[in-house]
Amino acid sequence: MRTVYGLWFFYKKLIIPSLVVSIALSYLMTAASNFLIGIGISYIFLTPTFHYLTYELKNPNEYYFYYNIGLSKFILWTNTLVISTMIGLLFMLI
Numbered sequence: 001m002r003t004v005y006g007l008w009f010f011y012k013k014l015i016i017p018s019l020v021v022s023i024a025l026s027y028l029m030t031a032a033s034n035f036l037i038g039i040g041i042s043y044i045f046l047t048p049t050f051h052y053l054t055y056e057l058k059n060p061n062e063y064y065f066y067y068n069i070g071l072s073k074f075i076l077w078t079n080t081l082v083i084s085t086m087i088g089l090l091f092m093l094i
Helices: 002-029 032-058 063-069 072-091
Strands: none
Touching: 002 032, 002 072, 032 072, 063 072
């Protein structure tokens, strides 16, 4: 349970910025019929970008917090890629 809470705590810093920028990009770049597809594609690529900017450049020492609760950097990156792909595909399939 602690691992799931740690993953949620990690990922919630990435959801809002990725979603807001994805919606803005989709609004600016796609037609009305492809709006959700644009959000999905943008979200898939922007979430790892925000992960890199937030945790690698801005706050690299936060990885120690997650490591102490049993989450390695590899697990966090894998989680980011898998979850962002799933959420992006959900937007694309709606």
